Amino acid sequence: GDSVTQMEGPVTLSEEAFLTINCTYTATGYPSLFWYVQYPGEGLQLLLKATKADDKGSNKGFEATYRKETTSFHLEKGSVQVSDSAVYFCAALNDYKLSFGAGTTVTVRA
């Protein structure tokens, strides 16, 4: 079946630092790719998505590009804020099933 591997955490950064979280997938065919975010005490929320190769998803200053050649969908943000502290999950959708990575905990210090 499909699988998603993402960078292990936790990641601790200072405000305004650059954030990157690596994500690679193994799948049959070409899945749609997603980043979900889980803020403390809240449910999972969709952060961004891309449905085909070379698509770039973006939201709230975060970006990720669907790279078919490297089967990757790395998440980046140029300048993080304390409010970006959360757990980030990479996911792949094939047919009707979402497969999630293990999550990366990000803490941003003021």
Add this chain to the structure above:
Amino acid sequence: EAGVAQSPRYKIIEKRQSVAFWCNPISGHATLYWYQQILGQGPKLLIQFQNNGVVDDSQLPKDRFSAERLKGVDSTLKIQPAKLEDSAVYLCASSLARKWDEQYFGPGTRLTVT
């Protein structure tokens, strides 16, 4: 628009006891999902309903887990008897029919089995 509601938010039981979780999806969402999220892992799909029919329950441990979605709205997930390894957060999500790429998640129920 109200989100996906789940209850209870927390539950502590002893092994071999039974427990039930409830989920109320977003109004009009025909598809409902139950996920299990073990600490340190990503959510894993347990069962998916389309209205009140099961689309996929291949990852549901059917010897102890059961789920139903009567009338195609609310859903209940039950564990009987619980094992220590069932300790996890149980997430419910919903989406419009076949909009698997737009799932909305509830806050989850954190289960601790002692």
